Amino acid sequence: MNSILETGVTDCHPASLPDYVPVSELRELQLIRLQAVVTRAWRRVKLFRSRMTERGLAPEDIRSLEDIAKLPFTQKSDLRDTYPFGLFASPMKDVVRLHASSGTTGKPIVVAYTKEDVEVWTSVVVRCLAGCGLNRGDIVQIAYGYGLFTGGLGAHYGAEGLGAAVVPTSGGNADRQIMLMKDFGVTAMCCTPTYFLHLIERAAELGVDMKELSLKAGVFGAEPWSESLRQHIERASGIEAFDIYGLSEIIGPGVGCECRRHQGLHIFEDHFYPEIVDPATGTPLPDGDEGELVLTTLSKQAIPMIRYRTRDITALLPGTCDCGRTLRRIGRIGRRSDDMLIIRGVNVFPSQVESALLEIEGVLPHYQILLTRQQGLDQMEVQIEVTSQMFNDKIGALQRLHEKLQGALDHVLGIRVRVALVEAHSLERSQGKAKRVIDRRTL
Amino acid sequence: MKIQQISLFVENKPGHIAAPARLLAQEGVDIRALYLADTQQYGILRMIVSDCQKAAGILELHGFVAKVTEVLAVEVPDHPGGLADVVGALEGTGINIEYMYAFPCRRGDKAILIFRFADPDAAIAHMQTAGINLLESNELLNL
Numbered sequence: 125m126n127s128i129l130e131t132g133v134t135d136c137h138p139a140s141l142p143d144y145v146p147v148s149e150l151r152e153l154q155l156i157r158l159q160a161v162v163t164r165a166w167r168r169v170k171l172f173r174s175r176m177t178e179r180g181l182a183p184e185d186i187r188s189l190e191d192i193a194k195l196p197f198t199q200k201s202d203l204r205d206t207y208p209f210g211l212f213a214s215p216m217k218d219v220v221r222l223h224a225s226s227g228t229t230g231k232p233i234v235v236a237y238t239k240e241d242v243e244v245w246t247s248v249v250v251r252c253l254a255g256c257g258l259n260r261g262d263i264v265q266i267a268y269g270y271g272l273f274t275g276g277l278g279a280h281y282g283a284e285g286l287g288a289a290v291v292p293t294s295g296g297n298a299d300r301q302i303m304l305m306k307d308f309g310v311t312a313m314c315c316t317p318t319y320f321l322h323l324i325e326r327a328a329e330l331g332v333d334m335k336e337l338s339l340k341a342g343v344f345g346a347e348p349w350s351e352s353l354r355q356h357i358e359r360a361s362g363i364e365a366f367d368i369y370g371l372s373e374i375i376g377p378g379v380g381c382e383c384r385r386h387q388g389l390h391i392f393e394d395h396f397y398p399e400i401v402d403p404a405t406g407t408p409l410p411d412g413d414e415g416e417l418v419l420t421t422l423s424k425q426a427i428p429m430i431r432y433r434t435r436d437i438t439a440l441l442p443g444t445c446d447c448g449r450t451l452r453r454i455g456r457i458g459r460r461s462d463d464m465l466i467i468r469g470v471n472v473f474p475s476q477v478e479s480a481l482l483e484i485e486g487v488l489p490h491y492q493i494l495l496t497r498q499q500g501l502d503q504m505e506v507q508i509e510v511t512s513q514m515f516n517d518k519i520g521a522l523q524r525l526h527e528k529l530q531g532a533l534d535h536v537l538g539i540r541v542r543v544a545l546v547e548a549h550s551l552e553r554s555q556g557k558a559k560r561v562i563d564r565r566t567l
Numbered sequence: 568m569k570i571q572q573i574s575l576f577v578e579n580k581p582g583h584i585a586a587p588a589r590l591l592a593q594e595g596v597d598i599r600a601l602y603l604a605d606t607q608q609y610g611i612l613r614m615i616v617s618d619c620q621k622a623a624g625i626l627e628l629h630g631f632v633a634k635v636t637e638v639l640a641v642e643v644p645d646h647p648g649g650l651a652d653v654v655g656a657l658e659g660t661g662i663n664i665e666y667m668y669a670f671p672c673r674r675g676d677k678a679i680l681i682f683r684f685a686d687p688d689a690a691i692a693h694m695q696t697a698g699i700n701l702l703e704s705n706e707l708l709n710l
Binding site for chain 1: 576577578583604605608609613627630633634636666
């Protein structure tokens with residue numbers, strides 16, 4: 125560990141030491157692990173071996189980290205097509221945990237963990253939370269769903285591994301969440317950013333001032349959220365909000381996380397190798413260029429994921445973070461390549477709607493996008509809940525607000541949308557991930 | 568002098584007045600005056616109730632967006648020209664009436680109008696100078 129002392133890092137949590145390994149050592153470790161994982165997948169996963177063979181590739185062809193670009197991609201449909209256990213590289217006797225996606229359409233996707241995989245998962249979540257400044261003595265409430273979804277248990281093991289006191293509330297029952305936050309003196313919250321927004325709103329209705337609570341940090345993930353949303357959350361609740369990134373196909377939460385500098389999310393590169401590719405062609409892009417994040421698991425046993433297409437759009441940030449970590453960073457995920465909507469031929473991302481709404485001072489309402497087709501023409505309606513900050517008892521003031529929202533949306537999206545002001549709490553609330561788009565277009 | 572009024576955002580759809588009305592009824596809050604300002608899509612329900620703070624608390628607890636605002640209850644002689652005299656007292660003062668509506672009960676031979684001003688204090692001063700009677704909250708609610 126001499127090399128870490130040389131970096132001059134003095135105030136880090138012991139679990140975070142791997143975050144500061146010199147880059148040359150990290151690259152060596154990554155190459156050794158990449159070669160091992162490719163060999164494992166080639167020997168044990170039929171789909172991967174046949175794709176390698178098609179390209180005339182063998183594990184020995186991976187001689188440098190750059191050679192990763194020769195390997196075939198894996199995507200979500202591969203997990204669906206091989207449901208349930210087709211991509212396993214471990215026999216069931218070595219598997220200690222199975223998780224599955226919520227599976228809104230058709231079969232879910234299944235992911236598996238050996239005992240060592242669970243240990244790696246725990247260690248990366250510990251590093252996330254330590255990077256957020258949390259430690260033994262903190263009381264961490266976990267309002268991600270527990271169960272088949274990886275969010276709840278992933279955060280739980282990490283928080284426990286850190287030595288924090290864990291309050292495993294799972295999702296739902298906002299009133300009880302708020303009561304426990306207050307009565308237990310909870311210092312950190314793990315949930316989706318939209319669920320936390322819901323808690324802020326509900327706390328205000330119950331007369332609880334979040335700023336008066338012991339809560340100091342929120343570790344929010346499982347859905348893309350904007351910088352403006354962070355500012356809103358921090359202002360409204362007085363906490364420091366961190367963005368955590370992960371996906372079940374790779375491991376669950378803990379693939380990457382912000383540190384207290386909030387200059388992007390550090391990827392735990394000793395376990396997950398990041399690349400950015402052009403989403404249309406799959407060509408690797410240089411650092412700083414925006415594209416689709418592709419991840420390779422370097423140490424996963426049960427399901428090694430080689431060049432998994434995340435569909436998340438971001439960039440690898442050039443340069444190093446002021447915190448001293450040598451781990452590379454990705455920019456915050458603003459959108460996914462697959463949540464793009466095409467409306468009357470124009471590309472629209474739900475995140476654009478959010479930023480347009482946020483541009484209007486004091487407005488961070490719940491909203492929903494409703495798509496319909498009338499006489500063959502796509503119609504987009506943005507339904508916005510009227511909050512008490514927005515509400516004014518003069519019709520003229522409401523109409524001006526309506527026009528302002530309309531103008532901001534037209535401007536950002538470049539298409540005409542219908543804006544509807546609706547009553548508070550009339551849109552479906554997210555207990556997990558926000559349901560922002562309802563598509564009722566039929567051909 | 569100032570009367571508390573509660574305003575509620577409601578969508579302009581069938582049944583949307585029922586829920587808040589039912590909540591107030593359950594808690595024994597009496598609606599004394601009511602005025603609905605509406606557009607095609609939504610409206611603002613303005614009410615003067617027997618206990619404004621209680622009503623606001625109940626409605627907010629149930630997720631409604633409610634705002635308490637201050638209005639004035641003005642006595643108006645119930646004969647032709649009565650209203651003209653009252654609003655005439657404000658002419659040339661730059662005081663703008665944001666909205667107004669009639670209170671359903673009379674006080675003796677006088678009608679009562681509810682006024683919302685951007686600057687209620689200035690309006691009070693001018694009306695009192697003109698000898699116009701403004702009702703206190705307890706006077707209004709006991710009619």
